Amino acid sequence: MRRSVGLALVALLALAAAGCSSDNSSATTPSTPAPGPGTDTFTATLAPKGTAIHSFEASATGTVSVTLTTTNPPSMLVGLGIGVPGANIGGCDLTKTVQTVAGNTAQLTAAVESGSYCTGAFDVGTVGPTGVLVTISVAHP
Amino acid sequence: MTRQLLRYGSACALAIALATGLMACGGSDNPSAATTGPTVVATPQPVLFEGKLDVGGSSFYSFAVSATGNTNVMLASVTTSTTPGNSTNVTLGMGLGTPLGTDCVVTTSVQASPALQSPLVSNLTAGTYCVRVYDVGNLKGPVNFAVRIVHT
Numbered sequence: 001m002r003r004s005v006g007l008a009l010v011a012l013l014a015l016a017a018a019g020c021s022s023d024n025s026s027a028t029t030p031s032t033p034a035p036g037p038g039t040d041t042f043t044a045t046l047a048p049k050g051t052a053i054h055s056f057e058a059s060a061t062g063t064v065s066v067t068l069t070t071t072n073p074p075s076m077l078v079g080l081g082i083g084v085p086g087a088n089i090g091g092c093d094l095t096k097t098v099q100t101v102a103g104n105t106a107q108l109t110a111a112v113e114s115g116s117y118c119t120g121a122f123d124v125g126t127v128g129p130t131g132v133l134v135t136i137s138v139a140h141p
Numbered sequence: 142m143t144r145q146l147l148r149y150g151s152a153c154a155l156a157i158a159l160a161t162g163l164m165a166c167g168g169s170d171n172p173s174a175a176t177t178g179p180t181v182v183a184t185p186q187p188v189l190f191e192g193k194l195d196v197g198g199s200s201f202y203s204f205a206v207s208a209t210g211n212t213n214v215m216l217a218s219v220t221t222s223t224t225p226g227n228s229t230n231v232t233l234g235m236g237l238g239t240p241l242g243t244d245c246v247v248t249t250s251v252q253a254s255p256a257l258q259s260p261l262v263s264n265l266t267a268g269t270y271c272v273r274v275y276d277v278g279n280l281k282g283p284v285n286f287a288v289r290i291v292h293t
Contacts (some may be wrong), residue, residue: 012221051225061258079226082257086189086287089225093191093218093287095255097228113213115187115291119219122225 007100007129036060039139041069045131046078046121052134053092061113063140065106068121072133079122080136082110089106092118099124102135112141183208183293189217190272190288194233199275201245202290209266210293212237213259216274220286229284230254236273237263245271252277265292 034067035057043087044052059062069081080100086093100107190202206212211252221227228268232254249271253260272290 064257081228083226083228084189084215084257084289086191086218086219086288088218088285088287089223093189093217093285094220094225094228095257097226099226110257113215113259114290115259125241137245 015021015131017087020050030095037062037139037141038045039134041137042135043135044121046123046127047131048129049123050126050127050131051089051092051120051122052136053118054136055092055116055118056138056140057116058112058114060139060141062111064110064112064117064119065139066108066110066119067104067106067137067139068100068102068134069104070133071102076132077101077124078134079124080108080119081122082108082117082119085116087117092120097122106139114141121127142279147260148183166277181188183210185210185291185293187289190274190290192212192274192286193283194274194276194280194286195283196280197276197278198280199234199273200286201240201271201272201273203240204290204292205269206265206267206292207217208293210264212263212265212290212292214261214263214272215257215259215291216253216255216286217289218285219255219283225283228255230293231279231284232277233279233286234273234277235261235288237261238273238274240269240271245273247273258290258292260290261288 009105012022014098036059042054071094077099081094081097083092096110119138152174186206192200218230219231221229232252236250237246251260
């Protein structure tokens with residue numbers, strides 16, 4: 001009899017404890033990658049009179065470096081720009097632009113504060129009917 | 142008699158066990174603490190003020206600040222046409238103020254060239270404000286501009 005009373009006590013305590021948890025640790029939370037410094041690389045085909053734009057987030061004040069790393073055909077002169085996402089110029093309102101060929105060092109740099117930005121290439125009248133494949137690297141804070 | 146005592150004792154033990162278990166329930170370590178609502182933190186809102194500016198002209202945009210905080214105003218882009226590659230480094234005037242009728246009364250202003258950092262930063266309380274962009278005598282023709290405003 002004493003044993004059965006003891007077992008009943010244990011079972012009741014377990015039930016009472018199981019019914020009053022306020023811990024939601026089993027719930028899954030959507031994982032959102034935290035914005036942070038990094039380097040984005042993108043490749044796109046630039047059409048005649050076209051643009052190839054890439055958006056990125058700067059997580060803090062710092063310097064953005066944009067490098068046109070390769071073009072195919074090689075040694076093509078194209079425009080390279082950086083700005084903010086907008087509607088004035090094909091999705092990216094450009095702040096600074098240069099005309100350049102591909103290379104290993106950044107052709108365009110800009111001081112930024114945290115926020116959304118865009119960068120990309122545009123035809124300066126050199127792109128033929130088959131287009132130009134461009135690869136651009138963006139190092140941002 | 143012994144059996145009755147045992148039954149009575151068992152019932153008491155069960156009652157105590159249930160009471161003890163239920164007392165452990167609750168999400169607060171401090172039962173006397175008053176329940177308070179969540180603290181609302183105003184997230185900075187970026188808006189883009191785009192338009193066309195003529196020689197000697199000006200343009201303004203009104204916006205509402207919902208909580209005290211910094212407002213950043215950036216002259217992000219000035220171009221002579223909508224074709225890429227026509228960015229210009231011209232200096233324009235930018236002012237921050239309050240709307241009055243159909244105008245914007247500027248209280249703080251700067252002259253700035255296009256850049257990706259805000260030359261105009263002001264701590265504003267909740268209310269309605271405006272940003273004016275204007276030619277300071279440098280324009281030789283119309284330009285497209287984009288001003289990014291980040292406010293609370």
